[in-house]
Each structure stands twice: as C-alpha cells, then as structure tokens.
Amino acid sequence: MAEASLPENDLFIVDVAVSDSAVRPKITVLADGEQGITIDQCATISRRVNAKIAETYGEEVSYVLEVSSPGVDFPLTQPQQYKRNIGRSLKLKMQDGSEKIGKLEEVTETGLNLTQEIKQKGKKATYEPVQIPFGEIVKANVVISFK
Structure with a gap:
C-alpha cells in the first residue's frame, strides 16, 4: 500500500513498521527521495495510505498512521x-x-x-x-x- 501511494517516481519507501497493539496499532511509514522528501509529499502519502486502508479494511478500523522521513539517526537501508x-x-x-x-x-x-x-x-x-x-x-x- 505504501509503495503504491508514492506521489513521485524519485521517492521510495525506507521502512514500514506496525506496532503490535491490538487496540489501536501505530503504522509508521518512512519514505525518502533522491532529493529528500517534503512535508507535502508525506501528507500525500498519508492521505493515500489512509484511503487504501479504508478501502481494504473498512472505515471503522482504528489505527494511528505516521508518515515521515527517516531521521539522521536512522540506519541507511536502501x-x-x-x-x-x-x-x-x-x-x-x-x-x-x-x-x-x-x-x-x-x-x-x-x-x-x-x-x-x-x-x-x-x-x-x-x-x-x-x-x-x-x-x-x-x-x-x-x-x-x-x-
């Protein structure tokens, strides 16, 4: 879902993590780009992932979604x-x-x-x-x- 939600071709997914909380899991999507990533691009990814989750699992599913760029302390993976x-x-x-x-x-x-x-x-x-x-x-x- 995250890969399909990228607004530009030069962006890529670095990591996706889902907490194991059964009540309200937290989904963390880390994305980056050849020239970095902007807040607007993160917001677009967030809206698209939210829409795909609602489409797949229904509107009533409860979760927290966080989309951001990896910080300087995050290991390089790609x-x-x-x-x-x-x-x-x-x-x-x-x-x-x-x-x-x-x-x-x-x-x-x-x-x-x-x-x-x-x-x-x-x-x-x-x-x-x-x-x-x-x-x-x-x-x-x-x-x-x-x-």
Whole structure:
C-alpha cells in the first residue's frame, strides 16, 4: 500500500513498521527521495495510505498512521540512501561483528567504495580504499560531525 501511494517516481519507501497493539496499532511509514522528501509529499502519502486502508479494511478500523522521513539517526537501508550520502562519513557494522568507519566515495550495484580510516595506537590515522558488498553490512549510519 505504501509503495503504491508514492506521489513521485524519485521517492521510495525506507521502512514500514506496525506496532503490535491490538487496540489501536501505530503504522509508521518512512519514505525518502533522491532529493529528500517534503512535508507535502508525506501528507500525500498519508492521505493515500489512509484511503487504501479504508478501502481494504473498512472505515471503522482504528489505527494511528505516521508518515515521515527517516531521521539522521536512522540506519541507511536502501541503495538510494547511500547515494545521497556520498562524501559523508559512515559507520558500518559488519557481518563478522567488526566496525568500519570511513568516507563514502561511491555506490555501485553491489556495494560501497569507502575510504576507510585505520587507527593505530600512537600513530596518526591512515586511510585506505576498500570495497564493501551490501551483503556484508549489518547496519550503516551516517556519522554526524560538528566540526
């Protein structure tokens, strides 16, 4: 329903979550776009999803619907999100439990090209290019810098 409710082609669904409350479940739809997403676009998605829910389950169904963009603390999950963050630092949690921090240089069909920061005790950090397949990434967050 959420995918079918997108008002423009450059928008995409990042996540849909439904709380397990039987009384009045909360449906959270996170959407984004190549150039970000506006409040008006979120409102359009909300109206369309509401209409589809009413059409499918009837007018009397009780729920709370929230449509918004993912915050800066929300992990990157879609290739389009990575593309919007080229040039920024990312913190990646890998399948093997390790972490990688580095600057996102490029997004390919299969993964990321990252300039990884290598820290060594007592020495200045060095940087090396690495290619990371999407399948090896468990979680990816943008590192917010206030410099």
